[in-house]
Amino acid sequence: MCNVKLENMDWISYREAIQDGRCRIILPVGAIEQHGPHMSLNPDVLIPSHIAEQVAQQCDDVLVAPAIAYGYKSQVKSGGGNFFPGTTCVSGSALEQYVYDVLMAYVNHxxxxxxxxNGHFENSMFLCEAADKLVKQCTLRGLEVRVYLLSYWDYISExxxxxxxxxxxxxxxxxxxxxxxxxIMLEIHPALVDMDRAVHVDPATFPPYDVFPADPSWVAESGTLSSPVKATAEKGRLILDECLKGIARQLRSA
Amino acid sequence: MCNVKLENMDWISYREAIQDGRCRIILPVGAIEQHGPHMSLNPDVLIPSHIAEQVAQQCDDVLVAPAIAYGYKSQVKSGGGNFFPGTTCVSGSALEQYVYDVLMAYVNHxxxxxxxxNGHFENSMFLCEAADKLVKQCTLRGLEVRVYLLSYWDYISExxxxxxxxxxxxxxxxxxxxxxxxxIMLEIHPALVDMDRAVHVDPATFPPYDVFPADPSWVAESGTLSSPVKATAEKGRLILDECLKGIARQLRSA
Amino acid sequence: MCNVKLENMDWISYREAIQDGRCRIILPVGAIEQHGPHMSLNPDVLIPSHIAEQVAQQCDDVLVAPAIAYGYKSQVKSGGGNFFPGTTCVSGSALEQYVYDVLMAYVNHxxxxxxxxNGHFENSMFLCEAADKLVKQCTLRGLEVRVYLLSYWDYISExxxxxxxxxxxxxxxxxxxxxxxxxIMLEIHPALVDMDRAVHVDPATFPPYDVFPADPSWVAESGTLSSPVKATAEKGRLILDECLKGIARQLRSA
Amino acid sequence: MCNVKLENMDWISYREAIQDGRCRIILPVGAIEQHGPHMSLNPDVLIPSHIAEQVAQQCDDVLVAPAIAYGYKSQVKSGGGNFFPGTTCVSGSALEQYVYDVLMAYVNHxxxxxxxxNGHFENSMFLCEAADKLVKQCTLRGLEVRVYLLSYWDYISExxxxxxxxxxxxxxxxxxxxxxxxxIMLEIHPALVDMDRAVHVDPATFPPYDVFPADPSWVAESGTLSSPVKATAEKGRLILDECLKGIARQLRSA
Amino acid sequence: MCNVKLENMDWISYREAIQDGRCRIILPVGAIEQHGPHMSLNPDVLIPSHIAEQVAQQCDDVLVAPAIAYGYKSQVKSGGGNFFPGTTCVSGSALEQYVYDVLMAYVNHxxxxxxxxNGHFENSMFLCEAADKLVKQCTLRGLEVRVYLLSYWDYISExxxxxxxxxxxxxxxxxxxxxxxxxIMLEIHPALVDMDRAVHVDPATFPPYDVFPADPSWVAESGTLSSPVKATAEKGRLILDECLKGIARQLRSA
Amino acid sequence: MCNVKLENMDWISYREAIQDGRCRIILPVGAIEQHGPHMSLNPDVLIPSHIAEQVAQQCDDVLVAPAIAYGYKSQVKSGGGNFFPGTTCVSGSALEQYVYDVLMAYVNHxxxxxxxxNGHFENSMFLCEAADKLVKQCTLRGLEVRVYLLSYWDYISExxxxxxxxxxxxxxxxxxxxxxxxxIMLEIHPALVDMDRAVHVDPATFPPYDVFPADPSWVAESGTLSSPVKATAEKGRLILDECLKGIARQLRSA
Structure with missing residues (x-):
């Protein structure tokens, strides 16, 4: 099994790996964010990182870059909100500029x-902006660059x-x-999940608006928006398999 | 019928209207964006502006501010993409800073x-960021500020x-x-819709990812993501009524 | 009478209107700012918008873009100051970036x-900066762009x-x-002027410096810097006619 | 004659000079900009610096800070334009942020x-913005700060x-x-003026608009907007005396 | 052995760990940068991360945050330069803003x-700036925050x-x-070092200036500035022991 | 002795001096910072300015630009810290943007x-960033630009x-x-040094870390990090001679 994490390569090997110009760089982008009392703060980083590595092993000319761990501010209706201890988020402009700079550095190689x-819903628009600006600046430099942006959950079928x-x-x-x-976490990082601490909650219901400052009473005390108690590693395997197949197929055809 | 657009008031009247500190300022935020060959470029501005004015007339202590006309970059899967002539969009940071400054000016009053x-889906996260920063800066200043953020379509029932x-x-x-x-446009601005130019298209289907630069072939030539041909003013009235009722109810209870 | 507001066009019509590359886009830029107890907050938006539309109707190949409503901070000696309720202004960088982005979007078409x-004196330097940066960035992109910046009052003769x-x-x-x-407002928007509320003030006199924070005692309580009581629609017509002729002549010769 | 340039003081002496909280810091702000073939590039720096030092010597509790030498972009109708070799100007945001930071450092003392x-007309609005932001940030910090902004030519009488x-x-x-x-330069820095190289030009006349990119043909080849040939040191003395008296009087009364 | 990486904790456990306000958060900051043909691209991340975890296990009330992997641009005289494939660096402002936001998020908890x-020399001044701004903003918020900034190599004795x-x-x-x-890498990540690929180079000598764009001929082809061939895991252990002791002692006494 | 300060030239002469494209522009960058009770606040500006002028007189095709007087925040271990009255420093981004803009203006000529x-250690990384961005932007414009960055003390031999x-x-x-x-100051500006006020201090010793906010007790009360009492103009001459020779040699060979 070849190593697909570029950070683990020496620079000469990396140069060889990318020199024919066909390499695709996968950048996992996540968040440090509470996911209930039964799970660590990093699923949004670990899941896309895992998928990235698996996909890279199944496809030619794919390398995985070190992940962006800190993502955009958690919103109440998608991530519980930015007021939970442990939810550790950055501003949109910081995320956008950091990702832009990282991508441009890989372009320069x-x-x-x-x-x-992407493993964290709230990141999406700021990643759009980073990708859009990257493409435009590269065009100015006479470089044709392409950025695919995907959230792994969009590959799960009905x-x-x-x-x-x-x-x-x-x-x-x-x-x-x-x-x-x-x-998924039970499947890939069982040590970071403790189902004994999983708290049942009814699926969250929200008003049709958002409010700032956020109102913590909108979210269950445990922090999840639905109940994790019926999660199993087997279900995780099923989901992951489909995501991996879908993303790998896309990379092969691109 | 009292006038609810604050820009049409003189400053003394405006001062009186807000002096008890109970006034809510509605800021419509839209976009200039193609909406097919049958419709003008401004539905994302006109619809939230219309709703704002109607709601303001039905509620006490509500004024409507001049709308933000230019919104964030149209994305292929939600607005057809930022490459259509007529789609006239700004960067995320420009939108965020402009809205932030406008809101802070109203705070200063x-x-x-x-x-x-909001009348343009792509604006959402940048409006979140503007609202979040406003609230934090106001807190530093010892001011308790509340910002509701809503997209009118979230008030439409099944x-x-x-x-x-x-x-x-x-x-x-x-x-x-x-x-x-x-x-909705047929109901509120029939002169800006020409159903004779409406083009039937099948509902758009997209791959599960986004790509930058955008691929124009993903979108129908007409620019809409689904067919407008069965639109009627009557349907517009039905939708608007529900949105207006929902939003007005919310403002009354807040 | 053809419609000259581009926001009211559908995108196909807009594309046709601009496709020979000869179209000039007029962007009115104003402010929401107190103008005394006798007038609405929006003359700085409405006057340049009116002029823009009239000029566009008199000239070929001219379209009017949605106006920028919120302008740079009112200064005491030119606009009464930024402390009046109703005077609703943004920072220089927000104005500059927003206008830059809007213009670049039209370039992209x-x-x-x-x-x-321009309808608000205080905007001038920030519009200069936006125009200068636009031209430079377009040059980098290999595009020759020209921006005319004018304040309508500079077209009034002795x-x-x-x-x-x-x-x-x-x-x-x-x-x-x-x-x-x-x-001018009496001529173009009489409903937004109430001469019964017009307050006579002597022409303001100021020290030769500015001071921050501003000193409200420098300005008359009514907010105007001179007396509006002798204003008439007829005078407005006279002024407007001259502005329109001058600006239209310039556009025809450019 | 005491030294009034704070940069020439050691820090203990400076601390003593400002410790009663009554000291006023004068910051000259200028530009490096062509002023015709007969004069150096720095009148906009040297004139306000000279005035600052003279005023400081005539008033108690006034110190002069090192000048800001590089100012905002020269405009055709006020400074000949930003395309002359030697005209060396910075962007508005750079000037604003630099001046803001310098002032805040003095606040921290x-x-x-x-x-x-101010010695360069084009700086004005960016200095406004720096001053406005300084005052607001100081207010947040619980500090009452006052900034006077003046251009020396506003002290010249009819x-x-x-x-x-x-x-x-x-x-x-x-x-x-x-x-x-x-x-003025003949009076204070005769070595930097060579009247033999002074070129007569008729007073410049301009169209009522600005255009970007600037059109060099609007300006006389020599770069001045009017004729310097009748300049004399005596006239300079007359002007300076009046400016000095006016500014000193203001500082004494403030 | 307790877990000290906060990302691996669930949010309730994290909240408990920090709730007495005595917790210190260690944030490792590194870079992805070539380190010769014998070593992976990530020593600047892995070494401070390793030290952070070891120190955290030896001290009470210390947690380790997810590292910042991408650092400021490699300079020729300290890191070989920013032109090597694999050296993947961000701008100073991106690093500063990202680190600032991350620290502020932890403050909010x-x-x-x-x-x-710090594991990458070039980061230092931008980390200073982030820390300085954090402290000032927290002071505005009424919070007393302290940031220690250290580079591990400063703990190695003669x-x-x-x-x-x-x-x-x-x-x-x-x-x-x-x-x-x-x-150090041989000691902590032997799998990421291949001493068979280590290239002897004489210690680099440089002119007393820097030049932009960088001149690649200043650096040995292998990319290192001195020879790694005498490196051993034993030496790594010796160095690490001293760094760990020094840093742990400091944390205990602070 | 020809004049080498470009600010003292008229623009026609400046244009002639640079028109063959071989001119090198020296930009001194310093700081306003306490240097003990025996010396003015400006050695970091005056020393590089003096060196620049001397070097320019000894080399062909070299002009000296007006210095950047205000530099990046003084750090405790290199400049005593940013809390001394008189130490007047700007943020990194302000310095970077201002220097970038100044250099680009000279490029435009x-x-x-x-x-x-550079005369102030703390400036170094922000000058790197300005130079790096300048070179990249010029490359986009098709211009080959070179920036040398040096601190004079690096030219002093053992x-x-x-x-x-x-x-x-x-x-x-x-x-x-x-x-x-x-x-050096005794040699070039004896009037700005008062050796009677020089305070002996033992060489400062510091912990191996930095802390924010800075701890004033780390620095001697006088503000210097070592003793100035054995300074003499003769030593200054010796040092300067070597710096001048080294820098001039470099400019001649470049």
Missing amino acids: GNREFVLI ETIAKVFPDGFTGWAVEHGGILETS | GNREFVLI ETIAKVFPDGFTGWAVEHGGILETS | GNREFVLI ETIAKVFPDGFTGWAVEHGGILETS | GNREFVLI ETIAKVFPDGFTGWAVEHGGILETS | GNREFVLI ETIAKVFPDGFTGWAVEHGGILETS | GNREFVLI ETIAKVFPDGFTGWAVEHGGILETS
């Missing part, structure tokens, strides 16, 4: 194609959802710290 | 409660959707320039 | 010539001034909320 | 009152103008590199 | 004391240097990819 | 080679150190306000 695998939620799916919107993320 | 009515889409709803994701927006 | 019609001020002109410096602006 | 003496321009004043707008600045 | 362990370099120390300036870093 | 002579410190050198790290700077 000669890379032209990037895949951002069939899989039906299997993972035999009692009915409560919706993507409340899948924070619930069955999906917990199941 | 003595206002403490704001409602951002019942209404069922009536508006008797043949089945093709989903929120493709409602750009389709039945919803076109119907 | 294929437009190469712009006319900024002859007209003599007619409008038969008792002697008190100077441009104090023409905030005075005869000039009030007369 | 315990100073609360500042006088910005009487003096009549004496300096016996043949009639051609207006402030074209006083770039003309009689006023040249006369 | 209730933490008041931070230790930045005695240790004498042991590690029995043939004479070639100086700190050239210790990039040389004996020190290689020895 | 046609200059392609720059020498930054032989000179041995002569200047016959009792043993206490190290570069503590040479703030000590023998080196004081001796």
Whole structure:
């Protein structure tokens, strides 16, 4: 099994790996954010990192860059909110500029194609902005660059959802710290999940607006937006398999 | 019928209207963006502005501020993309800073409660950031400020959707320039819609990722993500009524 | 009468209107600012918008873009100061970046010539900066772009001034909320002026310096820097006619 | 004659000089900008610096800070334009942030009152912005700070103008590199003026708009906007005396 | 052995760990940068991370935050330069803002004391700036925050240097990819070092200036500034022991 | 003796001096910072300015630009710290942007080679960043620009150190306000040094870390990091001679 994490390569080997200009660099982008009392703060980093490494091993010409660990501010309706101890988030401009600079550094090595695998919903628009600015600046420099931006959950089919939620799916919107993320973590990092601490909560319901400052009473005390108690490693395996296949297929065809 | 647009008031009248500290300022935020060959470029501005004015007339202590017309860059999967002539968008930081400064100016007049009515999906995260920073800076200044952020379409019920889409709803994701927006515009600005130019398109389907630079072939030539041909003013009235009621109820209870 | 506001066009029509590369885009830039107890907060937006639309109707290949409503901070000696309720201003960098982004979006459609019609004195230098940066960035992109920046009052001749001020002109410096602006508003938006509330004030006199924080005692309680009581719609017509002719002549010869 | 330039003091002496909290810090702000073939590039720095030092010697509790030498971009109609070799200008945000930081550093020493003496017209609005932000940030910190902003030419009376321009004043707008600045430089830095190289030009006339990129043909080849040939040191003395008296009187009364 | 990496804790446990306000958060800051053909790209991340974890296990009330992996641009004379493939660096402002935001997020949880362990010389001044701004903003918020900033190599004594370099120390300036870093990596991550690929180079000598753009001929082809060939895990152990003791002692006494 | 300060030239002469494209512009960059009770606040400006002028007189095609007087925040271990009255420092981004803009203005005149002579250690990394960004932006514009960055003290040999410190050198790290700077100032600006006020202090010793906020007790009350009492003009001459020779040699060979 070859190593796909570029940070573990020496620079000569890295140069060889990318020198034909066909290498795709995957950059996992996540967040440090509470995911309930039963799980560590880093699923949004570890899951896209895991997917990135697996995909890289299944595809030619793919390397994985060190992940961006700190993401944009958690929002109440998607991540529980930015007021939980442990939820450790940065501003949009900091995330955008940092990701932009990182991508441009990889461009300067000669890379032209990037895949951002996002593990934290709130990052999306700031990653769009970083990618858009990168492409425009590269165009000015006479370089054709392409950035794919994806969130792994968009690769999960309705069939899989039906299997993972035999009692009915409560919706993507409340899948924070619930069955999906917990199941994946049970599969890839069981030591970071303690199902004895998992707290059942009913799926969160929210008013149709957001409010600032956030109102902590909108969220269950445990911090998750739906119940993780029916999570299993087997479900995680099912989900991951589908995500991996979908993303790998995309990279092979791109 | 009292005038609710604050820009039309003289400053003494405005001062009187807000002096008891109970006034809520509604700031409509939109975009200049293509919405198909059958409709003007400004539905994302006109619809939230119309809703704002109607709501203000139905509630006490509400004034409408001049709208923010230019919004964040149109994305392919929600607005057709930023490459259409007529789609006229600004960067995230420009939008964020401009909205922040506008809100802070209203804070300096003595206002403490704001409602951002968003008419352009892509604006959302940058409005979050502006609101979050405003609240934090006001806290530093010893001021308690509250910002509500809402997109009008989040007030539409499944019942209404069922009536508006008797043949089945093709989903929120493709409602750009389709039945919803076109119907509302037919109701409030019929002169800006020409149904003779409406082009039928099948609901757009997209890969599970985004790509930068955007690929124009992902979007129908007409620019809409679903078909506007079954739009009617009557449907627009139905939708608007529900949005207005919902938002007005919220303002009254807040 | 053809429609000249581009926001009211559908994107296909807009594309046709600009496709020969000869279109000039006029961007009115104003402010929300007190103009005395007798007038609304928006003359600095409405006047340049009106001029823009009139000019566009008299010239070929001219379209009017949605106005920038919120301008740079009102200064005591030119606008009464930034401490009046209703005076709603943004920072210089916010204005500069927002205008820059808007202009660049129009460049991206294929437009190469712009006319900024300014209605608020304090905007000037920040519009200079936006225009200068736009031109430089476009040069980098290999695009030749031209931006005209004008304030409508610079088109008023001494002859007209003599007619409008038969008792002697008190100077441009104090023409905030005075005869000039009030007369124009009486002509174009009489519903937004209430001459019964007009307050006579002597022309403001100021020390030769500025001070921060501003000293409200420098300004008359009414907020204007000179007296509006002799304003008439007829005077407004006279002024407007001259501005329109001058600006239209310039656009035709450019 | 005591030394009034704070940079020449050791820190203990400086601390003593400001410790009663009554000290006013004068910050000269200028530009490096062509002023015709007969004069050096630095009148906009040297003149306000000279005035600052003279005023400081005539008033108690005034110290002069090292000048800001590089100012905002020269504009055609006030400084000839930013395309002349030797005209060396910075962006508005750079000037604003640099001046803001310098003033805040003096605040941190315990100073609360500042006088910005501006020698370059184009700086004005960016100095406003720096002063406004300084005052607001100091207010947040619980500090009452006051910033006076002045341009020395605003202290010249009509009487003096009549004496300096016996043949009639051609207006402030074209006083770039003309009689006023040249006369002052002849008085304070005769070695930097060579009247043999002074070129007569008729007073510049400009269209009522600005254009970007600037059109060099609008300006005389020599770079001045009016003729310097009648400048004399005596006229310079007259002007300076009046400026000094006016500014000193203001500082004594403040 | 308790876990000291906060990202591996669930949020309730984290909250408990920090709730008495005595916790110190260590943030390792590094870089992705070539370190010769014999070593991976991440020693500047892995070494401070290792030290952080070891120190945290030896001290009470210390947690380790996820490291900042991408650091400021490698300079020729300290890191070989920013032109090597694999050297992946960000701008100073991106690093500063990202670190600032991360620290402020930890402040918002209730933490008041931070230790930045730097593994990449070029980061230092930007970390100073982030720390300085953090402290000032916290002071505005009424919070007393303290940030320690240290580079681990500053804890190595002359005695240790004498042991590690029995043939004479070639100086700190050239210790990039040389004996020190290689020895530590051999001790903590032997799988990421391949001494068979280590290239002997004489200690680099440089002119007394820097030049931009950098001149690649100043650096040995291998990328290191001195020879790694005499590196051993034993030397690494010696160095690490001393760093760990020194830093742990400091944390206990602070 | 020809004049080498470009600010003292008229623009026509300056244009002639640089028109063959071979001119090097030296930009001295310093700081306003306490240097003990025996010396003015400006050695970091005056010393590089003096060196720049001397070098320019000894080399062809070299001009000296007006110095940047205000530098980056003084750090305790190199400059005593940013809390002394008189130490007047700006943020890193302000310095970087201001220097960048100044250099770009000189590029716009046609200059392609720059020498930054730094007199304040803390400036270094921000000058790196300004130079790096300048070079990259110029490359985008198709211009080949070169920036040399040097600190004068790097040109002092061990032989000179041995002569200047016959009792043993206490190290570069503590040479703030000590023998080196004081001796140079005695040589070039004796009026700004008062050796009667010089305070003996033992060479400062510091912990191996920095702390924010800074701890004033780390620094001697006088503000210097070593003793200036053995400074003499003769030593200053010796040091300066060597710096001048070294820098001039470099400019001649470049």
